[in-house]
Amino acid sequence: MPLLHAILLxxxxxxxxxxxxxxxxxxxxxxxxxxxxVMRLTGNRTVTIRLAATLTPRHVDNIRRLAAYGxxxxxxxxxxxxxxxxxxxxxxxxKPLPPGVATAVAPEFEIARFAPAQRMSRADTHSAVAGIxxxxxxxxxxxxxxxxxxxxxxxxxxxxxxxxxxxxGAELFTPIGQSARRLDRNYAVVGRIIDGMHHLSxxxxxxxxxxxxxxxxxxxxxxxxxxxxxxxxxxxPHFQYRAADNPRFAALIHRREYxxxxxxxxxxxxxxxxxxxxxxxP
Amino acid sequence: MPLLHAILLxxxxxxxxxxxxxxxxxxxxxxxxxxxxVMRLTGNRTVTIRLAATLTPRHVDNIRRLAAYGxxxxxxxxxxxxxxxxxxxxxxxxKPLPPGVATAVAPEFEIARFAPAQRMSRADTHSAVAGIxxxxxxxxxxxxxxxxxxxxxxxxxxxxxxxxxxxxGAELFTPIGQSARRLDRNYAVVGRIIDGMHHLSxxxxxxxxxxxxxxxxxxxxxxxxxxxxxxxxxxxPHFQYRAADNPRFAALIHRREYxxxxxxxxxxxxxxxxxxxxxxxP
Numbered sequence: 001m002p003l004l005h006a007i008l009l010x011x012x013x014x015x016x017x018x019x020x021x022x023x024x025x026x027x028x029x030x031x032x033x034x035x036x037x038v039m040r041l042t043g044n045r046t047v048t049i050r051l052a053a054t055l056t057p058r059h060v061d062n063i064r065r066l067a068a069y070g071x072x073x074x075x076x077x078x079x080x081x082x083x084x085x086x087x088x089x090x091x092x093x094x095k096p097l098p099p100g101v102a103t104a105v106a107p108e109f110e111i112a113r114f115a116p117a118q119r120m121s122r123a124d125t126h127s128a129v130a131g132i133x134x135x136x137x138x139x140x141x142x143x144x145x146x147x148x149x150x151x152x153x154x155x156x157x158x159x160x161x162x163x164x165x166x167x168x169g170a171e172l173f174t175p176i177g178q179s180a181r182r183l184d185r186n187y188a189v190v191g192r193i194i195d196g197m198h199h200l201s202x203x204x205x206x207x208x209x210x211x212x213x214x215x216x217x218x219x220x221x222x223x224x225x226x227x228x229x230x231x232x233x234x235x236x237p238h239f240q241y242r243a244a245d246n247p248r249f250a251a252l253i254h255r256r257e258y259x260x261x262x263x264x265x266x267x268x269x270x271x272x273x274x275x276x277x278x279x280x281x282p
Numbered sequence: 283m284p285l286l287h288a289i290l291l292x293x294x295x296x297x298x299x300x301x302x303x304x305x306x307x308x309x310x311x312x313x314x315x316x317x318x319x320v321m322r323l324t325g326n327r328t329v330t331i332r333l334a335a336t337l338t339p340r341h342v343d344n345i346r347r348l349a350a351y352g353x354x355x356x357x358x359x360x361x362x363x364x365x366x367x368x369x370x371x372x373x374x375x376x377k378p379l380p381p382g383v384a385t386a387v388a389p390e391f392e393i394a395r396f397a398p399a400q401r402m403s404r405a406d407t408h409s410a411v412a413g414i415x416x417x418x419x420x421x422x423x424x425x426x427x428x429x430x431x432x433x434x435x436x437x438x439x440x441x442x443x444x445x446x447x448x449x450x451g452a453e454l455f456t457p458i459g460q461s462a463r464r465l466d467r468n469y470a471v472v473g474r475i476i477d478g479m480h481h482l483s484x485x486x487x488x489x490x491x492x493x494x495x496x497x498x499x500x501x502x503x504x505x506x507x508x509x510x511x512x513x514x515x516x517x518x519p520h521f522q523y524r525a526a527d528n529p530r531f532a533a534l535i536h537r538r539e540y541x542x543x544x545x546x547x548x549x550x551x552x553x554x555x556x557x558x559x560x561x562x563x564p
Contacts, residue, residue: 082480083435109546122407125550142548153365153460164544177483178435178461178554182538185546198364198487201459205480256464262446264391264467266424268407272460 021251023277028240029135030281033229036237037067037191039088040223041077047196048237049156050278052137052189055149056108059158059190062101062169067227069098071170076219077203081211083177086200087159088222089170091212097170104165108188114139114147117245121257122268126150126181130271132253134245136278137192138271140184149189151180152272156191176201179272194239194278238281303533305559310522311417312563315511318519319349319473321370322505323359329478330519331438332560334419334471337431338390341440341472344383344451349509351380353452358501359485363493365459368482369441370504371452373494379452386447390470396421396429399527403539404550408432408463412553414535416527418560419474420553422466431471433462434554438473458483461554476521476560520563 018024037049053060066072072089079087097103116131116139124130128143130150138155141147151157153175160167167188174193193200208214228236242249256269300306319331335342348354354371361369379385398413398421406412410425412432420437423429433439435457442449449470456475475482485502488495495501510518524531538551 080484082483120407123404125402125404125406125552126548177459178552181552182541182545182547182555184548201364202362202484202486204484259464263464265464266408266466270407270460270463273464 019251021248021255023242023248024246027243027246027248028279029243031194031239031241031278033236034064034227036228036239037063037225038228038231038237039072039225041199042221042223045196045199045220046237047199048194048239049191050194050239050241051191052149054135055111055137056188056190058102058105059108059167059169059188062105063190064227065098065101066168066170067225068230069101070224070226071095071098071101072222072225075222077200077222078206078219079173079210079212080176080200080203080206082205084175084211085157085173085180086176086203087171087173089159089172091216091219093161093171095170097168101168101170103168105168107164107167108190109164109185110146110148111139112147114141117243118250118253120253120269120271120274124181124271126184127271132244132249132271132274132276134243136241136244136276138274138276140271146185148185150271151175151183151187151189152192153177153179154193154197155189156193157183158188158190160187174200179270181272192276194241195237239278240281242277242279301533303530303537305524305530306528309525309528309530310561311525313476313521313523313560315518316346316509318510318521319345319507320510320513320519321354321478321507323481324503324505327478327481327502328519329481330476330521331473332476332521332523333473334431336417337393337419338470338472340384340387341390341449341451341470344387345472346509347380347383348450348452349507350512351383352506352508353377353380353383354504354507357504359482359504360488360501361455361492361494362458362482362485362488364487366457366493367439367455367462368458368485369453369455370502371441371454373498373501375443375453377452379450383450383452385450387450389446389449390472391446391467392428392430393421394429396423399525400532400535402535402551402553402556406463406553408466414526414531414553414556414558416525418523418526418558420556420558422553428467430467432553433457433465433469433471434474435459435461436475436479437471438475439465440470440472442469456482461552463554474558476523477519521560522563524559524561
């Protein structure tokens, strides 16, 4: 590109006003190292999870203890069910848990309160009200005091047996198709995959019951699952989330609900369709 | 298993009344051969599409002509965008169309009328009313006369350029993550993948813009895409859909909306969560 042209383009970029839905620099906020869970799969595949530390603290506490112990290291992604979930942990579900990990965790299917910074214009099919918290989590509520995190695509849930207290955080799953909203209020949501989701969503589906791999060789081994704060400083990933407590984010939702012509909008958008942007720290 | 035990189990199965949401034999209806589009990918992977022949007839007519001509044979799945769509056809979008294929098809973003056999209890975020037609299609409406097919996971849409009439049916896509409902009324929906969806949803994601594969070698070649009616009789697949115009299907939706305890339901379910069952003809 000729130099003059490049200079003109730069000048134009500097003088073009940002769209109402574009974030300002201050909208990007750091995700603390102790809220980043880094899962390294074989083949140099890394999946990074942001933990909902303030919303489901008891399960996140367990998860931090499991990570510190190295409990997942050498385990696997053992279940990938088409249009449903990918699940990882110990396939036998019998591996002893490390000391200090609670085994009868009071369920955190719900969160303490519904406190979105932005609300969706319409109720959705699984909740009376829905919105995004200031720190970027999709939350939903029955409108009568109960509130919970939505099982959107890429959220991380705690697998469990029938007993509501049986989910420790050792076995985790993420929806890989249509959002698994019918799990809302029935499973604890502990985080969201913010990087490397395709390493789970594009895995071969399992042929066994509920998508469990029939052949152990099909499992994807987990090399390690570690909090970023426990990694050597030079290996720590640094991510920022886009805060929702500002008019730019309101404009973002509005644009999803009322897209510019010629696109025909409906005046609504699913809470799971709001882009919860995350970027690497510049 | 001891023989006596087996006999007892058989007797029990024969005498246990079916649940209210279980289909009766007459609920299974044949999908005609000319409404089954069979896409064979390399590696013995087959994806079967049910065409919405009565709802988007102009695009389906084009698709039948393209299939009869063998237009897709040797083309590829060239775009797989994480949590969005997989797309196939001619990557250059410039390959000449066969004679008789209309190039300025009047858009079929909407269908003639909203005629569900079963309605969802709640409006959803993208439509005032939603339901399932007697022959098993998810339909939605603004409640004021406009109706359209919903871009649920696995539905097949017609890719196009900016001009609304630019979609011929030659380039097709399917949502592979969160349902692409914000495409509703903006793209023609011509069918649904009823078998082999994992051959598309589990493909590696493309690293190029919009998920297009950066390297042509990453594309998945299409060996053939043919109507079942054009296949040798011995090779034709035979599928049946579960009809929705009966109280068993109403009970199925009700069970999704109000699941049995201890599961906590919301009294709602997304139209894209209704299982639109299909089976191979017995």
